[in-house]
Amino acid sequence: MSTEFFIARRYLLAKRKGLFAMITTFIGVAGVALGVAALIVTLAIMDGFQTDIKGKIIDAQAHITIYGRMQPRDLETVRAVLERDGRLAAESPFVLGQGILTFDGRSVGAVVKGFEPAAEAGVNNLSKSLVRGSWDELAKPAPGAPPALVLGEELAKSLGAWPGDEVVLVSPQGAATAGTGLLPKMRKFRVVGLVRTGYFEFDNTMAYCSRAAAGDFFGFPGGANGVGVRLKDIDDAPAAAAGLRKTLGFAFNIKTYADMNQTLFAALKLEKFVMSLVLALIILVATFNIASNLLMMSVEKLRDIGILRAMGAGPAFIRRVFFWEGNLIALTGITIGVLLGVGISVFLAVYPVLELPSDIYYITKVPVDLKLSNILATAAVSYLLCMLSAVYPALRASRVSPVDAIRYG
Structure with a gap:
């Protein structure tokens, strides 16, 4: 265990001066946790709707559709071309x-x-x-x-x-x-x-x-x-369609299922992006709480900082202490948020507590598609924002004069 980590943990866990300081720490952790959980659940539901709609479209449409007027002889030619394609x-x-x-x-x-x-x-x-x-x-x-x-x-x-x-x-x-x-x-x-x-x-x-x-x-x-x-593999649709266009020429119009539903899929992606952006603001607000909490701590622990500087601790040491404090708050909030978000998503997937009117949505429960990539991306972005919020408090604390800190601390 490094000295910086030990001091940072002691600062966070020790009794603070005033209830307000403790509340701001709790709000910082809770804000990150709720933001991460909300973003994970929202992405899971949005991906669930997209997967559900895509599944319904694929159930009713072919992966690739070839349009064009075909007499029986033309139809046999097209079939011969298709049979040569192993996909x-x-x-x-x-x-x-x-x-x-x-x-x-x-x-x-x-x-x-x-x-x-x-x-x-x-x-x-x-x-x-x-x-x-x-x-x-x-x-x-x-x-x-x-x-x-x-x-x-x-x-x-x-x-x-x-x-x-x-x-x-x-x-x-x-x-x-x-x-x-x-x-x-x-x-x-x-x-x-x-x-x-x-x-x-x-x-x-x-x-x-x-x-x-x-x-x-x-x-x-x-x-x-x-x-x-x-x-055989729906992911081959773009490449297979391109090959058919090259082989059959301009006499036929060849489209994949994604081409025929391009507007719908684009709208779903835009909706997912906007929802993610709005919910990311919750995490951003939480990072301001982290920054304010670390600034308050730098003032509260001014005398301690001065003593550490007088004992030989350099500015980099002080910066690492405050970075570790921000790191601990971020990791605690993100861990709680990931567990909460995954738990809610799994619960919604297993237990249909939110029933939807089937005559409007054509589904009876909220679709959930929990992806590891979304969880990792949410955690990574949240961690980056939290660590950025610790930059200014760490720099401010490291620039304190040892003499002034001991005198006025």
Whole structure:
């Protein structure tokens, strides 16, 4: 144990002159602890929301999507390119189009995606999001019945249509007729199921049918206007997409799941940064308490400083004493804060004490994703701020004249 550490510990643990001095020390430690704990919990919750939203998006979307008009021959070419890439896990061609669904006097805009259920199940987890009905009816429609259609749950609520009802899909890209101009294309579909992905944008706009039905309706018979790709490792998405752009050329528009949700992910990152910045101010305020506490101690222990200087202790020795005091306060507060923050985060993850309205947030409990990197970063930044707060008090104490300190101390 160094002499500087021994003196610093004695100064902090010894009885102080006046209750106010002891309170300021406690406030300094408590402020650092609460700031660190609040920042760790907030980062865990923000990362939890981001992970939850990302998971819902990946469940409903492919890792990479290739857009472009593809006749059957073009589709085979794209498939051949994908099969040569060892990072590929599965692919699913689809037909995507926009239209208006009408039922019982109500009309709602929708995005219709046609695919083969067996192939789509290998690309995303949409099949697990079915809350009513069956995907089998898309692949094997009942004889003589209209094509099957699965609706997003929120879309079904807006339309008022449920499994068993027949809806009409209207496309503005109709056929021109003599005398009447452009006649919208219309086709009747039978609702056979409901999907709830947990991501409102999908559940409120998407409708799903077979690729054959969508191809006939939107003008892609036997072909597609997109291919969804699932990778063995989602982290390979940017590199794999860049390789496909180079191989397939400009005829196709290739996007990763992050490209298609760039605005959302950017907003989440900005929100996390702002929240972290606001909560970091708590720690900054606590460092001012540490600085004021050390300044008060330098005045209170003025005579002791003078005696130490008279005994041969140099300015560097005095500085180290006060740095150790700031260090002890910082480490105590950070340790308590880390334990408190991790404890609260684990408690929220295990016990859903904070229930959220599922109709608004699509989740029933606060999501928590506790990351070691966030804990270490919070502790490191907090420690740096605390040590910076000890610089001025340490310099001020080290510049005291030994004679004046003993005379006026």
